[in-house]
Amino acid sequence: MAYDKIAFLADRNDNAQTALKALEERYGNAPVAEADVIVGLGGDGFMLRTLHRHMTRNVPFYGMNKGTVGFLLNAFAVEDLPARLGRAETATLHPLRMKALREAGTEQEAIAINEVSLLRQTRQAAKIRISIDGRVRIEELICDGVMVATPAGSTAYNLSAHGPILPLSAGVLALTPISAFRPRRWRGALLPRNVHVKFEILDNYKRPVSAVADLTEVREVVEVEIAEAPDISLKVLFDPEHNLEERILNEQFIP
Incomplete structure (x- = not known):
């Protein structure tokens, strides 16, 4: 699937703000209200807040790690973002x-x-x-x-x-x-x-x-x-090599 309008949201830390500027220079930044996908830059806490604040938008979310753990996030890279979004796998979360x-x-x-x-x-x-x-x-x-x-x-x-x-x-x-x-x-x-x-x-x-x-x-x-909440379904995108189902499964084998 192609995502033509990408909205970038970033945490306030310096790493996330630097990443935001690099992505905006490369791809622009669509308003959240018009976006086909929302890309969050930060840690798991920021991604969780982003999901909460925009869950009524009914668009997929894609996070890139500019925080610490990054369990809900993908690796950060400026290059080839549209291609990554296009081949990303969807995990549907039911809150x-x-x-x-x-x-x-x-x-x-x-x-x-x-x-x-x-x-x-x-x-x-x-x-x-x-x-x-x-x-x-x-x-x-x-x-x-x-x-x-x-x-x-x-x-x-x-x-x-x-x-x-x-x-x-x-x-x-x-x-x-x-x-x-x-x-x-x-x-x-x-x-x-x-x-x-x-x-x-x-x-x-x-x-x-x-x-x-x-x-x-x-x-x-x-x-x-x-x-x-049966009326709410959140779609979160993950790179195929780091999909959420595999991460959760893998956690069971970490000593």
């Missing part, structure tokens, strides 16, 4: 929608491409009841927190919390505890991607909890519901 009810009675929604995580706000462990599709599965989880991660996010915070790495094509989500105290031996679960997860905060006055969906934090929540 999560979080609905959080606060102690004050207000409700807030947010989208998570990587994960929705619940975290204790004070020195005391959180107490959380977990229901899956209306059925209580854990009456009381005593923990520092708990998260629901997508396959794309399974190699991020989820992996740091000893959660499983999920291939994109697996069709599952990871339910992963963070420093669980009781049940002590519970290490989490794999859930079908179409499930409805509900977290209820027990003893929320004494043990307050915040909910974080990627870039959005909601403090002092009492109930959090999570489900896949």
Whole structure:
């Protein structure tokens, strides 16, 4: 596929800004509203913000690494960008929608491409009841927190919390505890991607909890519901030799 109008977006660091100037001199820079593809220059955090800010554009995204890890990004090069875009492979990401009810009675929604995580706000462990599709599965989880991660996010915070790495094509989500105290031996679960997860905060006055969906934090929540957002599909482009499915698979064999 040919992409005639390319919009370049760059992080504020010097490396990303230098790369932006080089690409603009070579290819110009189309307005985001008119672009056929959005190219992000930075690290994984910048790419995540770019996906969030422009997810309603319904165009593919292609990232080039001018940050650190670069898991969601391709190698940077000025040359032959149209050809690289033309032969790139598409990974379709399905984000999560979080609905959080606060102690004050207000409700807030947010989208998570990587994960929705619940975290204790004070020195005391959180107490959380977990229901899956209306059925209580854990009456009381005593923990520092708990998260629901997508396959794309399974190699991020989820992996740091000893959660499983999920291939994109697996069709599952990871339910992963963070420093669980009781049940002590519970290490989490794999859930079908179409499930409805509900977290209820027990003893929320004494043990307050915040909910974080990627870039959005909601403090002092009492109930959090999570489900896949079927109305949102994000198309992210990867060079064939560095496609996202292969990267996720490869992560399982890194010592």
